[in-house]
Amino acid sequence: MTQRNELVAKFGTGADEPKVLAALEDLNKIYLLDAEDLYIKWEQFAYQRSGKTTELDLDTIAIFKQNIQQQIEKKARAMGTTGALGPTSGGPPSATKGHKVLKPSGSSPSLFGFGIPKTPSLKKRRIDVTPTKENVAGHVPPSTDEKSGKFFTPSQALGVHGGIGSAVPSPILKDVEPGKTLDTLNLAEITVAEGVDLESENSLKPVRFFDAEKFKFRTMRQNLLDAADVLDDQLETFSRIVQEHYKLSAGDLGDPTIQSQSEITTVGRIVVDSPLTEGILNAESLALETSRLAGIGRRIPLDLKKVDEMSLFPGQIVALRGKNASGEFFVVEELLSIPHLNFPVSTGDDLQLSHQSMTGESTKIAVLNGPYSASNCLDFSNLAAFVERINISIKPHLVIMFGPFLDISHPLVSSGDIPDFPDLKLQPKTLDEVFTKVITPILKQIDPKIQVILIPSTLDSASNHAAYPQDSFDRKDLQLPKNFRCYTNPSTFQLNEMFIACSNVDAFKDTKEIVKGGATSSRNRFDRIAEHVLTQRRFYPLFPGGIRRRKVRNESGTDIWEHVSGADLDIPFLGLTEFVGNLTPELIIIPSELTHFARVVQNVVFVNPGTFIKPSGVRGSFAQLSIAPPDLTGGKLVKVEGEEDLYLHNVWKRCRVDIITT
Incomplete structure (x- = not known):
C-alpha cells in the first residue's frame, strides 16, 4: 500500500x-x-x-x-x-559503546530531541538544601556551596541533589506550573469537593466487584484449544445478543462464507487479510472471521463500498447484513448496531443511606498514572512532594494509582545500571527491594484516612504477571499499610452507589481504526473508541493486542526489531476483561499515552488522567474527580419506568473532572 x-x-x-x-x-x-x-x-x-x-x-x-x-x-x-541517561564520570560504561549515536549538528536540536545532551555538564559539588514546603512542592530555593559560598540556581541544585529516593540527578520540572487546571468536565454545574475530613472517624471504603482468585493463573501457559474456545464463545454470545435484540429467527443468521443470492445477517470478528500489515489498515484489507458453529471458523473478505458510515478495527465483533453472491466477497449492505448493557440502579433507601454516609458532601477522587520518575533517573522526590499535596491540600477520599511504579523498560532498569540511592544506608539488591525501600516509604506517608487503590501495569517489576488480564500486587510483600488496596488489572468496584471500572492497558492508542462517513469521521477519536469499549463490553476490544516494537542495532551492527511490551493478551482468560455482572460501569478510567481527557460517552464518564511525569522530566497531570451526593430531590437522578423505587445514578450529571498538573 x-x-x-x-x-x-x-x-x-x-x-x-x-x-x-x-x-x-x-x-x-x-x-x-x-x-x-x-x-x-x-x-x-x-x-x-x-x-x-x-x-x-x-x-x-x-x-x-x-x-x-x-x-x-x-x-x-x-x-x-x-536530560536523559548519559555516561558520567566514574559511572558504568555507556550502553551505546561501539554503536553509532545520533548527535545534532552545531547547537541546533535535532527533530524530536534525538541526540540532545541529557546529562547536566556540572561538576558535582556538595550542596546543602534544607527541606522546606517549597522544596517538597518541586520549587527549590537558591543554595550556596559550603566551601566556596558560590551561588547556585534552583536548577543546578536539583541537578546535583536528587532529594527523596534519588539515584541520579533529579529531573527539573520546567515550564509547567504545579496545580494548574488543564481541562474541566462539568465546570459550571458542580463545584470542587472539599475532600475527606482527616479528623473524622468515618472513611469511605470501596467494595470490589471481581473474583481475585480467578486472576491467579500462570502466564505463558496458553493452550491453543482453550484460546480458540474463548474467541469462539465471544462470537456465539454476540450472536445471541443480536438475535434477541433484532428478534431474528435461527434461519435469519447465516454463514457469510457460503455463496448465496439471499440476504443474510451474520456475526463475526473483523480481521486483517495479512498479519504482516503492522497496523496499516484500509477498507480493502478487512475480512470477517466466523465462529466454528456459524462458519467453521472460516474467513471471507468484505466488500464495504455500500456502507456510508463505519468505524472498524481488528478484533471488533460486528453484526452485518448482506450477501455473498460471488463466493469471493461478502457484500455488506448494513452494519447493525450492537445494544449496550444496562446501567446499575439503586433503591431510594440505598441512595438516601449513601447521601447520609457522606453527610451531604461530595466524594473526591484523585487518579494518578505512572511512570513516576523521568527516563534519565530513578528519582521519586516528585512523588513524595505530591503525597504531601494529597495530605495537605487535595485531601481526596480515594486515590487510584496506576502503574508502572518501577518500569522494567526504564533505561536504568533494563540495562541493569541502577546507581546507589544516597538516602539509604543499605542499598537494595533486587528490584523488589527498590520498591519496598524507595517507593513504599513514600506511599506510607499518605494519611491513613485516605483510601488508596493500586492497579499494576504489565511493565511493573513488582508484578508476577506480564500479560493482560493481570493479577494484583501483593500488599504484604510491598509492606503497605491497611488503607491500601491492591486490585487486579482490569478491576471493577463500588464506591457508595457508584460503579467504577479501571483498566491499565492503552486501548485508545492501540486501536487502529478505519473510519468512513461524515458523522462518524467528524467525531473525536476518543469518543469513537470509548463507544467501541461500551459496545464490545470489554475494556480492551482490540485483538490481537497492540504490540509495540522499536528498531535497535545489535552488536553486529544489524538493525533489528525489539519487542516493547504492549498489550500481551492471555487469550484463555479474556473473559476477565469483560464488563462485570452484565452492567455498564458509570465511570471508566483507562490511562493512555495520548492527550489527557475527560468525556461523557453514552452517559458514561471516561477519564484519561495523563502521565504523572513525562519521560523528559516535565511535569505531567492527574485527574481530580468531585462527585456530588445522590440527592433524590436534586433532579439529577432518573426514576426507572415501571419500577416503584428504583433510580438510575446518573453519575455523569453529578461528576466534575479536573485535569491538573502534578
Whole structure:
C-alpha cells in the first residue's frame, strides 16, 4: 500500500485532493511520521481546536504544521534542560559503546530531541538544601556551596541533589506550573469537593466487584484449544445478543462464507487479510472471521463500498447484513448496531443511606498514572512532594494509582545500571527491594484516612504477571499499610452507589481504526473508541493486542526489531476483561499515552488522567474527580419506568473532572 493510499485511507476523501495530499506528504517527510502517527496528531490537534474549523484544507494544514513544530520545539527545550541517561564520570560504561549515536549538528536540536545532551555538564559539588514546603512542592530555593559560598540556581541544585529516593540527578520540572487546571468536565454545574475530613472517624471504603482468585493463573501457559474456545464463545454470545435484540429467527443468521443470492445477517470478528500489515489498515484489507458453529471458523473478505458510515478495527465483533453472491466477497449492505448493557440502579433507601454516609458532601477522587520518575533517573522526590499535596491540600477520599511504579523498560532498569540511592544506608539488591525501600516509604506517608487503590501495569517489576488480564500486587510483600488496596488489572468496584471500572492497558492508542462517513469521521477519536469499549463490553476490544516494537542495532551492527511490551493478551482468560455482572460501569478510567481527557460517552464518564511525569522530566497531570451526593430531590437522578423505587445514578450529571498538573 503506497503512502498516498494510506493518507487517503486515514484522512478520508478530503485528502484525495492533489494539493492537500501533497501538503500531508510534506508533513510525513519533514517530521518523519507515518500515516497513522500523523493522523493521531491531527485528531489531537482537532480536539484542542474545539469550536474552530478543522476542515482538511491548506489553511488548516498550515496551522497544523505550526502546531507540530511547536510541540517539537517545546519537547526539545525540555529535554535539553532535564536530560536523559548519559555516561558520567566514574559511572558504568555507556550502553551505546561501539554503536553509532545520533548527535545534532552545531547547537541546533535535532527533530524530536534525538541526540540532545541529557546529562547536566556540572561538576558535582556538595550542596546543602534544607527541606522546606517549597522544596517538597518541586520549587527549590537558591543554595550556596559550603566551601566556596558560590551561588547556585534552583536548577543546578536539583541537578546535583536528587532529594527523596534519588539515584541520579533529579529531573527539573520546567515550564509547567504545579496545580494548574488543564481541562474541566462539568465546570459550571458542580463545584470542587472539599475532600475527606482527616479528623473524622468515618472513611469511605470501596467494595470490589471481581473474583481475585480467578486472576491467579500462570502466564505463558496458553493452550491453543482453550484460546480458540474463548474467541469462539465471544462470537456465539454476540450472536445471541443480536438475535434477541433484532428478534431474528435461527434461519435469519447465516454463514457469510457460503455463496448465496439471499440476504443474510451474520456475526463475526473483523480481521486483517495479512498479519504482516503492522497496523496499516484500509477498507480493502478487512475480512470477517466466523465462529466454528456459524462458519467453521472460516474467513471471507468484505466488500464495504455500500456502507456510508463505519468505524472498524481488528478484533471488533460486528453484526452485518448482506450477501455473498460471488463466493469471493461478502457484500455488506448494513452494519447493525450492537445494544449496550444496562446501567446499575439503586433503591431510594440505598441512595438516601449513601447521601447520609457522606453527610451531604461530595466524594473526591484523585487518579494518578505512572511512570513516576523521568527516563534519565530513578528519582521519586516528585512523588513524595505530591503525597504531601494529597495530605495537605487535595485531601481526596480515594486515590487510584496506576502503574508502572518501577518500569522494567526504564533505561536504568533494563540495562541493569541502577546507581546507589544516597538516602539509604543499605542499598537494595533486587528490584523488589527498590520498591519496598524507595517507593513504599513514600506511599506510607499518605494519611491513613485516605483510601488508596493500586492497579499494576504489565511493565511493573513488582508484578508476577506480564500479560493482560493481570493479577494484583501483593500488599504484604510491598509492606503497605491497611488503607491500601491492591486490585487486579482490569478491576471493577463500588464506591457508595457508584460503579467504577479501571483498566491499565492503552486501548485508545492501540486501536487502529478505519473510519468512513461524515458523522462518524467528524467525531473525536476518543469518543469513537470509548463507544467501541461500551459496545464490545470489554475494556480492551482490540485483538490481537497492540504490540509495540522499536528498531535497535545489535552488536553486529544489524538493525533489528525489539519487542516493547504492549498489550500481551492471555487469550484463555479474556473473559476477565469483560464488563462485570452484565452492567455498564458509570465511570471508566483507562490511562493512555495520548492527550489527557475527560468525556461523557453514552452517559458514561471516561477519564484519561495523563502521565504523572513525562519521560523528559516535565511535569505531567492527574485527574481530580468531585462527585456530588445522590440527592433524590436534586433532579439529577432518573426514576426507572415501571419500577416503584428504583433510580438510575446518573453519575455523569453529578461528576466534575479536573485535569491538573502534578
